Amino acid sequence: MSENLLFNVLPRPTFRWLRVNHTQGQVLGATDERANVVINANAGVVTPLINTELVKATFPGVNPTALQNLISTGEAHLITVPANGKEVVIIEVNAAKRIASRFQFHVGDRAELEVLILMTGDAKDTSVETFTEFIIGEEANVVVKKVNLISEELQQIEHRYTKLADRANVEFINIEIGGKENILHFEQDLAGEECELIHDLAYLGDKEQKFDIFMLMSHGGKKSKSDIHTLGALSDVSKKSFRGTLDFLHGATGSEGAEEDTCLLLDPTVKSVSLPLLLCKEDNVVGNHAASAGQLDKTKLFYLMSRGFSEAEAKHIIVESMIRPIIDRIGNEDIEEAALTAVRNKI
Numbered sequence: 334m335s336e337n338l339l340f341n342v343l344p345r346p347t348f349r350w351l352r353v354n355h356t357q358g359q360v361l362g363a364t365d366e367r368a369n370v371v372i373n374a375n376a377g378v379v380t381p382l383i384n385t386e387l388v389k390a391t392f393p394g395v396n397p398t399a400l401q402n403l404i405s406t407g408e409a410h411l412i413t414v415p416a417n418g419k420e421v422v423i424i425e426v427n428a429a430k431r432i433a434s435r436f437q438f439h440v441g442d443r444a445e446l447e448v449l450i451l452m453t454g455d456a457k458d459t460s461v462e463t464f465t466e467f468i469i470g471e472e473a474n475v476v477v478k479k480v481n482l483i484s485e486e487l488q489q490i491e492h493r494y495t496k497l498a499d500r501a502n503v504e505f506i507n508i509e510i511g512g513k514e515n516i517l518h519f520e521q522d523l524a525g526e527e528c529e530l531i532h533d534l535a536y537l538g539d540k541e542q543k544f545d546i547f548m549l550m551s552h553g554g555k556k557s558k559s560d561i562h563t564l565g566a567l568s569d570v571s572k573k574s575f576r577g578t579l580d581f582l583h584g585a586t587g588s589e590g591a592e593e594d595t596c597l598l599l600d601p602t603v604k605s606v607s608l609p610l611l612l613c614k615e616d617n618v619v620g621n622h623a624a625s626a627g628q629l630d631k632t633k634l635f636y637l638m639s640r641g642f643s644e645a646e647a648k649h650i651i652v653e654s655m656i657r658p659i660i661d662r663i664g665n666e667d668i669e670e671a672a673l674t675a676v677r678n679k680i
Contacts, residue, residue: 336359336398337357337358337359338357338358338359338360338396338398338399339355339356339357339396340355340356340357340358340395340396340399340516340518340545341355341356341395341516341518341545341546341547341574341576342354342355342393343355343576343578343608343610344549344578344580344610344612345578345610345612347608353574353576353606353608356516356545356574358514358516360399360402360460360462360488360490361458361459361460361488362431362458362459362460362488363399363402363406363431363460364406365430365431365459366430366431367406367407367408367430367431367432367433368427368428368429368430368431368432369408369434370408370424370425370426370427370432370434371424371425371427372410372412372422372423372424372425373422373423373424373425374412374420374421374422374423375420378412378413378414378420378422379410379411379412379422380410380411380413381409381410381411382409382410382411382435382437383411385404385409387466387494388437388466388468388494388496389494389496389520389522392492392494392520393518394464394492394494394518395490395491395492395516395517395518395547399462399490400464400492403433403435403462403464403490403492404435404464406433407433407434407435407462407464408433408434408435409434409435409436409437410434410435410436410437411437411439412436412437412438412439413438413439413441414438414439414440414441414444414445414446414473415441415444416441416442416443416444416470417441417442417443417444418441418444418445419444419445419446420444420445420446420447421446421447421448421449422446422447422448422449423448423449423451424436424448424449424450424451425451425453426450426451426452426453426454426461426463426483427453427454428452428453428454428455428456428459428461428483428484428487429454429455429456430456430459431456431459431460431461431462432454432460432461432462432463433460433462434462434463434464435463435464435465435466436463436464436465436466437465437466437468438465438466438467438468438475439468440467440468440469440470440473440475441470441473442470442471442472442473442498443470443471443472443473444470444473444474445473445474445475446473446474446475446476447475447476447477447478448475448476448477448478449478449479449480449663449664449665449668450463450477450478450479450480451479451480451482451668452479452480452481452482452483452489452511453482453483454483454484454487455483455484455486455487456484456486456487457484457486457487458486459487459488460487460488460489460490461483461487461488461489461490461512462489462490462491462492463490463491463492464491464492464493465477465491465492465493465494466493466494466495467493467494467495467496467503468496469495469496469497469498469501469503469528470498470501471498471499471500471501471525472499472500472501473498473501473502474501474502474503475501475502475503475504476503476504476506477503477504477505477506478506478508478662478663478664479505479506479507479508480508480510480663480668480671480672481507481508481509481510481511481512481515482510482511482671482672482675483511483512484511484512484513485511485512485513485540485542486513487511487512487513488512488513488514488515488516489511489512489514489515489516489517490516490517491515491516491517491518491519492518493517493518493519493520494520494521494522495519495520495521495522495530496521496522496524497521497522497523497524497525497528497530497554497557498524498525498528499525499526499527499528499554500525500526500527500528501525501528501529502528502529502530503521503528503529503530503531504530504531504532504533505519505530505531505532505533505534506533506534506659506662506663507532507533507534507535507536508535508656508659508660508663508672509534509535509536509537509544509565510536510537510672510675510676510679511675512542513541513542513543514542514543514545515536515542515543515544515545515546516545517534517544517545517546517547518547519532519547519548519549520548520549520551521548521549521550521551521559522551522553523550523551523552523553523554523557523558523559523585523588524553524554525554525557526554526555526556526557527554527555527556527557527558528554528557528558529557529558529559530550530558530559530560531559531560531562532548532559532560532561532562533562533563533659533662534546534562534563534564534565535563535564535565535656535659535660536563536564536565536566536573537565537566537652537656537676537679537680538565538566538567538568538569538571538572538573538603539567539568539569539571539679540569540570540571541569541570541571542571542572543571543572543573544565544571544572544573544574545573545574546563546573546574546575546576546577547576547577548561548563548575548576548577548578548592549577549578549580550578550579550580550590550592551580551582552579552580552581552582552585552588552590552615552618553582553584553585554584554585554588555584555585555586555587555588556586556587556588557585557588557589558588558589558590559579559589559590559591560590560591560592561577561591561592561593562592562593562595563575563577563593563594563595564594564595564596564655564656564659565595565596565597565656566596566597566598566599566652566655566656566680567596567597567598567599567600567603567604567605568599568600568603568679568680569600569602569603570600570602570603570604571603571604572603572604572605572606573596573604573605573606574605574606574607574608575594575606575607575608575609575624576608576610577592577594577608577609577610577622578609578610578611578612579591579592579610579611579612579620579622580612580613581612581613581614581615581618581620582614582615583614583615584615585615585618586615586616586617586618587617587618588615588618588619589618589619589620590618590619590620590621591620591621591622592609592621592622592623593609593622593623593624594607594609594623594624594625595624595625595626596625596626597626597627597628597629597651597652597655598626598627598628599628599629599648599652605626607624607626609622609623609624610622629648629651630651633647633651634647634648634651637650637651648680649677649680652676652680653673653676653677653680656676657673657676660672660673660676
């Protein structure tokens with residue numbers, strides 16, 4: 334796909350001269366030979382996805398053209414967890430070739446689901462494209478953990494849509510370390526009353542890495558809650574863009590939403606753009622947003638160096654201490670150690 338596309342378009346554009354309303358780019362290797370992912374789950378949980386229609390017809394993904402190309406050329410899986418069921422699903426993505434995979438999750442009422450997605454692979458000049466859809470039933474509990482350790486010669490594109498019913502609880506954890514260009518698009522419909530969604534994302538960029546992050550929390554149900562945390566560090570000439578939106582729709586009275594973006598700038602040549610946005614069509618709601626970007630705290634650096642650490646070692650400690658609490662929540666010692674090793678190699 335050689336045409337230039339607009340990725341992660343902001344829901345309410347700001348001044349064009351700021352050049353932050355979208356990211357322009359291409360999908361690499363969109364016609365390359367494709368490799369399949371490996372899904373580990375109990376028998377009967379995973380079946381082929383026959384109905385290829387979108388769960389939400391208007392979902393654009395990173396870009397509508399890129400999304401439709403993934404759907405038409407990639408593999409597709411349906412993962413079903415019945416009411417009151419409890420399942421663990423592990424998805425192994427080995428990007429030895431282009432990856433184009435779609436996963437549609439149907440989680441029944443009062444069910445429990447844990448998903449672990451591990452991305453590795455050292456292919457070059459192609460893409461790792463994934464599309465996940467989650468339909469979460471009433472009082473269901475879902476935890477999704479994703480660790481991206483792919484080669485920095487690969488492009489990663491992730492489309493994700495989630496819809497929550499009454500009193501559903503969802504937690505997303507993203508560890509984004511690999512990938513030359515990471516374009517991530519997450520849309521959540523908090524349609525049910527008293528549903529709750531937490532999304533924590535940690536990233537670490539070096540060399541010419543790019544992270545383009547889009548999050549949209551649409552509050553439609555009464556007393557729904559959402560919480561976004563993105564944090565990371567950039568070095569060399571790496572770049573990060575964050576477009577986070579809290580949208581309180583009619584009927585979302587009593588709802589609460591918060592978004593926070595924190596970026597540590599390790600070199601003066603990096604670039605961090607943060608656009609936390611609040612939209613509101615309802616009374617009696619609470620929306621909070623914050624963004625911070627800055628260099629290493631000189632006081633912390635001096636303190637650690639006064640204890641015998643070199644400047645490089647002190648920087649390692651500060652950056653790792655910021656990211657490690659999220660990595661420790663993966664719950665798999667081998668994957669946590671692999672992620673920590675990747676972090677230490679990059680700092």
